[in-house]
Amino acid sequence: MALPASPLHGPAAAPPRPAGWKPALPALCVLGALAALAPVLTPYLTDLLLKVMILSIFALSLQLVVGMTGLVSLGHAAFYGIGAYVTVLASGEAGGSIATVLPLAMGGAAAYALFVGALGLRTRGIYFIMVTLAFAQMAYFVFHDTGIGGGSDGIYLYVRPSLGPIDLEDRRTLFYLALAALAGTYGLLALIRRSRFGAALAGIRVNEQRMRAAGFNTYLYKLAAFVIGGALAGLAGFLVASRDGVVNPEMLSWHTSGDVLLMIILGGLGSLRGAVIGAVAFTLLREVLSTHGLVGPLADHWQLTLGLAIIGFVALLPKGLIGLMDRLSPQGTHKGAA
Numbered sequence: 001m002a003l004p005a006s007p008l009h010g011p012a013a014a015p016p017r018p019a020g021w022k023p024a025l026p027a028l029c030v031l032g033a034l035a036a037l038a039p040v041l042t043p044y045l046t047d048l049l050l051k052v053m054i055l056s057i058f059a060l061s062l063q064l065v066v067g068m069t070g071l072v073s074l075g076h077a078a079f080y081g082i083g084a085y086v087t088v089l090a091s092g093e094a095g096g097s098i099a100t101v102l103p104l105a106m107g108g109a110a111a112y113a114l115f116v117g118a119l120g121l122r123t124r125g126i127y128f129i130m131v132t133l134a135f136a137q138m139a140y141f142v143f144h145d146t147g148i149g150g151g152s153d154g155i156y157l158y159v160r161p162s163l164g165p166i167d168l169e170d171r172r173t174l175f176y177l178a179l180a181a182l183a184g185t186y187g188l189l190a191l192i193r194r195s196r197f198g199a200a201l202a203g204i205r206v207n208e209q210r211m212r213a214a215g216f217n218t219y220l221y222k223l224a225a226f227v228i229g230g231a232l233a234g235l236a237g238f239l240v241a242s243r244d245g246v247v248n249p250e251m252l253s254w255h256t257s258g259d260v261l262l263m264i265i266l267g268g269l270g271s272l273r274g275a276v277i278g279a280v281a282f283t284l285l286r287e288v289l290s291t292h293g294l295v296g297p298l299a300d301h302w303q304l305t306l307g308l309a310i311i312g313f314v315a316l317l318p319k320g321l322i323g324l325m326d327r328l329s330p331q332g333t334h335k336g337a338a
């Protein structure tokens with residue numbers, strides 16, 4: 001007998017079969033290696049890896065929206081920046097508790113994502129892209145042109161949040177928190193992908209009209225994915241504010257949205273591993289191409305060389321770096337794995 005329908009889920013279907021734990025083994029090994037190496041890393045490598053992990057969370061949050069749901073957004077940086085600004089504003093001059101500041105940062109980003117999604121998801125295609133861009137620019141100018149965000153100079157986080165023995169003033173503690181946040185984000189999205197909800201998002205990405213005809217409320221599914229993606233971007237914003245100790249309106253600009261979109265395209269659309277690999281590759285490319293000691297005078301024009309490098313990658317690897325890794329793998333990869 002078929003399972004009953006619900007307003008959100010529509011006609012129930014059997015959940016996809018789990019892929020087992022083996023596809024996650026490489027990721028677990030990398031996380032374990034990072035945790036073990038943290039005490040011996042130089043300050044430069046600690047900061048670089050911290051940046052990579054934060055951008056990986058940011059890229060994963062957009063992968064849920066773009067790669068898993070098929071909603072191309074050019075305004076995802078708004079949720080990233082709002083999470084960062086809320087972190088600073090909620091901390092105040094005396095600092096705040098992680099238990100309070102983190103939920104506020106994620107909640108603030110999710111609330112704005114709910115507002116943007118509720119209106120924007122009534123459009124589709126290029127119109128949805130333009131609506132998300134417009135709302136992101138609106139948030140950008142709110143912080144840029146008003147005193148709430150310190151204007152174009154931004155605002156400073158004088159005391160980083162803490163919770164008992166967890167004090168983010170300690171760089172190593174922040175490193176471990178970012179590592180745990182990355183593992184949690186990746187695990188959450190992997191569970192979503194294997195759930196009935198994730199199967200519905202995949203169906204919407206492939207053929208939304210057919211999903212509606214089957215009785216699914218595609219608007220609520222897309223809105224839920226958009227809000228979850230916004231909340232996870234707010235988590236990345238919390239971490240970057242805690243790392244840098246300062247936030248400015250450029251975090252909400254369309255350039256930042258374009259950067260994170262390039263990360264998931266570079267890594268491979270639809271793949272969680274691809275989002276992380278894309279964030280790593282994008283960060284390392286920018287780091288190498290902007291370093292005089294490695295590329296000489298070309299470092300003065302790193303934006304140009306970075307753009308050319310990404311064009312080359314996209315032209316030669318239409319499925320992203322994850323596609324290249326799958327082709328080079330002796331056993332291939334289980335289709336649909338994270």
